[in-house]
Amino acid sequence: MRIVQVAESLDFGGAERVVVDLSNALARNHDVGVICVKRVGELASQLSPDVAVKCLDKAEGLDFALPRRMAKLLREAQADVVHIHHWGVFLEATLAASMAKVPTILHTAHGKYPNHGSGAAQSAKKALRHWMERRVSRHCKRIVCVSEALLAYTVEEVGLKPELLQTIVNGIDVPAAFAPLPSRGGEEFVFVAVGRLAAVKNYPMMLDAFAQAAAKSSRMRLLIAGDGPERARIEALIAERKLASKVLMLGFVKDVASVLKRADAYVISSISEGTPMAVLEGMRAGLPVIATRVGGLPSVIKDQETGLIVPSGDAAAMSQAMTKLASDRAAARSMGEKAYKHVLRNFSLGSMVAAYETLYARGSAA
Numbered sequence: 258m259r260i261v262q263v264a265e266s267l268d269f270g271g272a273e274r275v276v277v278d279l280s281n282a283l284a285r286n287h288d289v290g291v292i293c294v295k296r297v298g299e300l301a302s303q304l305s306p307d308v309a310v311k312c313l314d315k316a317e318g319l320d321f322a323l324p325r326r327m328a329k330l331l332r333e334a335q336a337d338v339v340h341i342h343h344w345g346v347f348l349e350a351t352l353a354a355s356m357a358k359v360p361t362i363l364h365t366a367h368g369k370y371p372n373h374g375s376g377a378a379q380s381a382k383k384a385l386r387h388w389m390e391r392r393v394s395r396h397c398k399r400i401v402c403v404s405e406a407l408l409a410y411t412v413e414e415v416g417l418k419p420e421l422l423q424t425i426v427n428g429i430d431v432p433a434a435f436a437p438l439p440s441r442g443g444e445e446f447v448f449v450a451v452g453r454l455a456a457v458k459n460y461p462m463m464l465d466a467f468a469q470a471a472a473k474s475s476r477m478r479l480l481i482a483g484d485g486p487e488r489a490r491i492e493a494l495i496a497e498r499k500l501a502s503k504v505l506m507l508g509f510v511k512d513v514a515s516v517l518k519r520a521d522a523y524v525i526s527s528i529s530e531g532t533p534m535a536v537l538e539g540m541r542a543g544l545p546v547i548a549t550r551v552g553g554l555p556s557v558i559k560d561q562e563t564g565l566i567v568p569s570g571d572a573a574a575m576s577q578a579m580t581k582l583a584s585d586r587a588a589a590r591s592m593g594e595k596a597y598k599h600v601l602r603n604f605s606l607g608s609m610v611a612a613y614e615t616l617y618a619r620g621s622a623a
Contacts, residue, residue, distance in 0.1 A: 258617055259288045260338040261331060263350040267291070267298035267310075269509070270453060271534035272342055272367035274300065275427055275609075279340075281305045282610040290334055292327060294346045299511075320349075327353035337361060338617045344370055348386070351393045361620030363613075364394075365401040365425075366411055368531045369552075387415050394421060398620035401425050401613075403531040404553025423616075426553070427532040428609030429541055429600060437543025437597040446583035447478045449520035449544070451513055451535040454485030459549075459570070461494055463526040466575035468498045470583070477503065477583055479524075482516045484509040517542040522582050522589055528569055530554050532604075540564075540600045545592035547578045557604070563596035 260283055264276050276291065277300050283289045290309040293301075297312050304310065311330055315323055331339060331354060339354040341347055341364040354362045370383070394400060400422050402408035408422050448467065452458055460481070471477045481491070481504065488506075495504050510516055513535070517523075523539030523546045530552035537557070539546055546564035548554045549571075560566040565581065567574035582589040 258337045259335055260290070260340065260617060261334055261336045262289070262291045263294065263327075263339060263341045263346055264291065265294050265343055265345050266296045267293055267300040267304075268296070269298070269300055269511075271427070271531075272365075273298065274534045275365075275367070276342055277301075277303050278428075278430060278606055279610060279613065280308045282606060283614070284308050290336075292330060292350075294323070294327075294349070323349045324353040324356060328356040331357035331359055338363070338620065340365065340613070340617075343367060344390075348389055348393055351396055355393070355396045361617060362397045363399050363401060363616060363620070364397055365403065366407060366531075367403055368407070369410055369529045370414055391416055394418075397421065399423055399616055401616070403427050404556055406552045406556070407531050425609060425612045426556075426604060427534055427537065428604050428606040429534065429537040430606040431541055431601050437541070437594065443521075445476045445478045446474075446522070446586070446589075447480060447520045448522050448524045448547075448579065449480045449482065449516055449539070450524050450526075451482045451510075451516065451539070452525070452533070454481075454483050454487040454491060456487055457527055457529050458487070459526045459528050460487060460491045462570055462572050463524060463575065464491070464494050464498060464500065464504065465572035466526070466579060467504065468500060469572065469576035470579040471500070471503050473580060474583060477579070479504045480507060480516060480519060481505070482507040482510040482513065513538055514542065517544065520544060521586070522547060522579075522593075523564075524575070524579070525549065525554070526575065527551055527554070532557060537600055537604055540593075540596035543593040543597045545582060545589050545596055547575060547582065549575075559595075559599065563592055563599050 262276050262280050267273050280289050284305045284307040293312045295315050336359045338361040339359045341350040402424050405424050408424050412419050467479045523544040525548045532553040546558050548558050549569040550566050551569050558564040565578040
């Protein structure tokens with residue numbers, strides 16, 4: 258099959274990581290290409306040489322010529338399958354694939370719909386976009402959501418028909434020779450958070466929780482790896498709470514594994530999530546996870562077994578979870594070992610690729 262993946266970019270991010278891993282795995286048996294709508298991004302360097310990358314260099318704002326330009330690329334590629342990622346490019350890419358008469362069109366929703374603000378104008382704009390999405394979705398063989406919670410949200414928020422939707426959880430590569438990291442065993446208990454510094458990740462709540470826990474124990478540290486629009490605010494909060502000696506902002510990190518080696522537990526405080534790849538990477542490294550009860554996180558983390566689940570926005574509960582793990586390293590290590598085995602069994606890259614290949618083949622045979 259000739260398969261084209263469409264994404265806004267291949268900047269560092271969970272959905273973009275899925276596009277790269279999926280494309281590389283598919284390229285072993287299929288002709289695979291990637292179209293980046295806005296820019297290419299650094300993750301493109303991790304694509305197999307067999308995966309061709311094209312970029313449309315779309316500027317901000319409306320570009321009514323975009324579907325026509327993309328359709329031209331799809332016709333040149335003689336695509337059998339177009340697989341679209343993220344709501345931001347869903348409309349244009351679906352229209353382009355339809356114009357190019359591509360037999361099989363799929364879309365994967367990796368998270369909730371972007372928040373474009375409140376007010377009557379924004380509500381009307383979102384309602385119009387959802388109406389348009391419902392109209393163009395008739396061209397799709399399937400809309401995939403990365404968690405059951407996201408599927409339910411998509412039905413309720415966007416109004417897509419349930420029979421059009423399907424869940425395929427994200428998967429991560431765990432090579433046969435891979436083993437979880439050995440216990441660090443340092444004097445300090447180190448928490449790590451990896452991800453884009455965006456409002457949806459709710460880092461202020463994480464800092465509140467850590468400040469409460471660190472006030473009870475001096476042997477704690479928090480590493481935050483990532484960059485984004487909330488960085489200045491987070492740094493200001495660290496200074497305001499006098500946490501500079503305890504919280505280390507690492508900025509953007511290419512080698513996430515090197516950061517995970519320095520940690521004893523992974524923490525995520527998001528107010529919305531699908532199936533976050535960064536959490537799967539933490540669990541693959543053998544780290545227990547403290548996470549908020551949102552989106553697909555409760556289906557990834559087994560509470561009290563591979564980590565601890567706390568209510569969204571509840572800093573006190575997250576602080577208690579941090580204190581619990583830091584005060585019982587043996588329990589934390591046990592949870593981390595179970596987290597590794599859980600990812601190995603239930604969130605493998607092979608299973609994700611096979612599920613998508615089945616959809617591609619089913620659509621092409623229809």
